[in-house]
Amino acid sequence: xxxxxxxxxxxxxxxxxxxxxxxxxxxxxxxxxxxxxxxxxxxxxxxxxxxxxxxxxxxxxxxxxxxxxxxxxxxxxxxxxxxxxxxxxxxxxxxxxxxxxxxxxxxxxxxxxxxxxxxxxxxxxxxxxxxxxxxxxxxxxxxxxxxxxxxxxxxxxxxxxxxxxxxxxxxxxxxxxxxxxxxxxxxxxxxxxxxxxxxxxxxxxxxxxxxxxxxxxxxxxxxxxxxxxxxxxxxxxxxxxxxxxxxxxxxxxxxxxxxxxxxxxxxxxxxxxxxxxxxxxxxxxxxxxx
Amino acid sequence: xxxxxxxxxxxxxxxxxxxxxxxxxxxxxxxxxxxxxxxxxxxxxxxxxxxxxxxxxxxxxxxxxxxxxxxxxxxxxxxxxxxxxxxxxxxxxxxxxxxxxxxxxxxxxxxxxxxxxxxxxxxxxxxxxxxxxxxxxxxxxxxxxxxxxxxxxxxxxxxxxxxxxxxxxxxxxxxxxxxxxxxxxxxxxxxxxxxxxxxxxxxxxxxxxxxxxxxxxxxxxxxxxxxxxxxxxxxxxxxxxxxxxxxxxxxxxxxxxxxxxxxxxxxxx
Numbered sequence: 202x203x204x205x206x207x208x209x210x211x212x213x214x215x216x217x218x219x220x221x222x223x224x225x226x227x228x229x230x231x232x233x234x235x236x237x238x239x240x241x242x243x244x245x246x247x248x249x250x251x252x253x254x255x256x257x258x259x260x261x262x263x264x265x266x267x268x269x270x271x272x273x274x275x276x277x278x279x280x281x282x283x284x285x286x287x288x289x290x291x292x293x294x295x296x297x298x299x300x301x302x303x304x305x306x307x308x309x310x311x312x313x314x315x316x317x318x319x320x321x322x323x324x325x326x327x328x329x330x331x332x333x334x335x336x337x338x339x340x341x342x343x344x345x346x347x348x349x350x351x352x353x354x355x356x357x358x359x360x361x362x363x364x365x366x367x368x369x370x371x372x373x374x375x376x377x378x379x380x381x382x383x384x385x386x387x388x389x390x391x392x393x394x395x396x397x398x399x400x401x402x403x404x405x406x407x408x409x410x411x412x413x414x415x416x417x418x419x420x421x422x423x424x425x426x427x428x429x430x431x432x433x434x435x436x437x438x439x440x441x442x443x444x445x446x447x448x449x450x451x452x453x454x455x456x457x458x459x460x461x462x463x464x465x466x467x468x469x470x471x472x473x474x475x476x477x478x479x480x481x482x483x484x485x486x487x488x489x490x491x
Numbered sequence: 492x493x494x495x496x497x498x499x500x501x502x503x504x505x506x507x508x509x510x511x512x513x514x515x516x517x518x519x520x521x522x523x524x525x526x527x528x529x530x531x532x533x534x535x536x537x538x539x540x541x542x543x544x545x546x547x548x549x550x551x552x553x554x555x556x557x558x559x560x561x562x563x564x565x566x567x568x569x570x571x572x573x574x575x576x577x578x579x580x581x582x583x584x585x586x587x588x589x590x591x592x593x594x595x596x597x598x599x600x601x602x603x604x605x606x607x608x609x610x611x612x613x614x615x616x617x618x619x620x621x622x623x624x625x626x627x628x629x630x631x632x633x634x635x636x637x638x639x640x641x642x643x644x645x646x647x648x649x650x651x652x653x654x655x656x657x658x659x660x661x662x663x664x665x666x667x668x669x670x671x672x673x674x675x676x677x678x679x680x681x682x683x684x685x686x687x688x689x690x691x692x693x694x695x696x697x698x699x700x701x702x703x704x705x706x707x708x709x710x711x712x713x714x715x716x717x718x719x720x721x722x723x724x725x726x727x728x729x730x731x732x733x734x735x736x737x738x739x740x741x742x743x744x745x746x747x748x749x750x751x752x753x754x755x756x757x758x759x760x
Contacts, residue, residue: 215597218594219597219598219601222594222598223598223601226598342746342749343742343746345745345749346692346696346741346742346745346746346749347738347742348696348699348700348703348719348741349605349696349700350699350700350703350704350719351699351703351719351722351738354703354722354723354725355728358722358725358726358727358728359728427601427602427603428603430603430606431603431604431605431606432605434603434605434606434609434704435605435700435703435704438704439703439704439723449606449609449610450609450704452613453609453610453612453613453706454613454617454705454706456613456614456617458613458614461610461613465602465606465610468602468603468606469601469602472601472602472603473601476601
C-alpha cells in the first residue's frame with residue numbers, strides 16, 4: 202500500500218514539474234516568437250505620443266521571460282487564461298466550449314480502436330493460422346502507412362464519423378503491439394501445458410493470459426490516448442468538427458500563440474494524466490497478481 | 492534472399508531513381524502552367540492530368556517524390572545525430588546528466604508528435620519562400636524527432652558505461668570524451684542505424700500530414716504533403732482516381748521502408 206502511495210505521489214510530482222516546465226517553455230516560446238511585441242493599437246492615428254508611451258509601458262513588464270511567465274501563471278491560477286488573438290474571445294471559454302466534443306470523439310475513437318485491435322490480435326493468437334495472421338498484419342500495416350490527415354479526408358469523402366477516422370489512425374499501432382504481446386504470451390510453456398491439458402480458451406485467456414499482459418496493455422492504453430489526441434488535430438480540422446484539435450490548427454495557422462500555449466498545457470495535462478493513471482493501475486494489477 | 496524479400500529494395504531503388512531523374516523524365520517543370528488545360532484528365536500530353544492551376548501532375552509527383560525522399564533521410568540523420576549526442580552522452584555520463592536529459596525527453600514525449608510539430612511550426616513564420624519552407628519543415632522534423640531515439644540510446648549507453656572494456660579503458664587513463672567517441676559510439680552503431688531507418692517513414696508521414704494541413708512545404712514547390720492536399724477538393728473516390736497516385740506512391744514507399752525494418756528486426760532476432 203505504501204509503495205502504491207509513493208508511486209501516486211511520484212507521478213503527481215512529475216506531473217506538476219512537467220506542467221511547470223512545459224508552461225515555462227511555452228511562455229518562453231511565446232515571448233521569443235517574432236511579432237510578440239507588436240500591437241495594432243499603436244497604429245491608431247488618434248493616439249498621441251503620451252498614449253503610445255503608456256501602451257508601451259503597460260507591455261514593458263512582459264519583456265522579461267520570467268516575469269511574463271509568473272504573471273501568466275498567476276492569471277491562470279485565477280482562471281484567466283488570456284484572450285485569443287485570432288478569435289477575440291477568452292481562451293477559457295473557447296476551451297470549455299470545445300472540450301466536450303473532443304472528449305466524446307476521443308472516447309468513441311479509442312473504444313473502437315481497442316475493440317478492433319483486441320479482436321484481431323486475439324483471433325490471430327487463438328487461430329494460429331499463418332494466412333489469417335498475414336492478412337491481419339497486412340491490414341494493420343497498410344493503415345500504418347497512410348497519413349492520419351488522408352484518413353481524415355477519406356472519412357469526409359465516405360461520409361463516416363470522425364471517431365472512426367481516429368480509430369483507424371490509432372488501431373494499427375495498438376493492434377501490432379497487442380498481437381505481438383499476445384502471441385508471445387500464448388507461446389509460453391505454461392499456456393501450452395494448459396492447452397494440452399484441455400483447459401477452455403476462455404479460462405486460459407482470463408486466468409493465465411490477461412494477468413500477464415494487463416500491465417503492458419494498460420501502458421499501451423495510456424500511450425494510445427496521446428496518439429488519439431494527436432489524431433484529433435487532422436480529423437477535426439479536415440472534417441470541420443469544432444473541437445480542441447480544430448482550435449489548435451486554427452491557432453497554428455493564425456499564429457495565435459496565447460491560445461496555443463493554453464492548448465499545449467491542456468494536451469500535456471491530458472496525456473500525462475492518461476499515462477500516469479495507466480502506470481498506477483498497471484502497478485495495482487501487478488501487486489494483486491503477486 | 493527470396494524475391495519477396497528483395498521487392499522493397501527494388502521498389503525503393505526504382506522510385507528513388509525515377510525521382511532523381513525528374514529533370515529528364517518529367518515533361519515539364521513542376522511550376523509550369525498549361526493555362527488552356529486546367530484540371531485536365533490524363534492524356535497523352537499529361538499522363539496524370541493537370542491540377543487546378545494547369546500544372547502537369549506527373550511532373551509534380553516526380554519532383555515532389557524527390558523532395559520527400561531526399562529530405563526525410565536528411566532529417567532522420569539530423570535527429571539520429573542529436574539523439575546520439577544527447578541520449579548517448581547522457582547515458583554514458585549517467586547520474587544527474589542522464590536524469591536531466593530524460594526529464595527533457597519526457598517533456599517532449601508527453602506531447603503528441605503531430606501536435607508538437609504543429610505548435611513548433613506555428614512559431615516560425617508561415618509566409619516564407621518555398622525553399623525556406625522546405626528547409627524549415629524538414630529541419631523541424633530533425634530537431635524535434637530525436638526524443639524517442641534518445642531514450643533508447645541513453646539506455647544502451649548506460650549499459651555500455653559499466654561494460655568491462657569501458658572500465659578497462661577508463662582505468663588505462665583514456666580521457667572521457669575520447670573514450671566516448673572511440674569505444675562507446677561505435678558500439679551504439681546498430682541502435683543508431685535502426686533509429687535512422689525507423690525515423691525515415693515517420694518523417695515522410697509527418698511531412699505529408701503537415702502538408703495537408705497547410706503547414707508544410709509552400710507552393711509552388713511540390714512534396715507528397717502538398718500533392719495530397721489536392722484530395723481535399725474531391726467529391727467522391729471514383730470521380731478522379733488519378734489524383735490518388737501520390738497517395739498510392741507514398742503508401743508503397745512507406746510500406747517498403749516498414750518491410751525493410753521488419754526484415755532487419757528478423758535478422759537481428
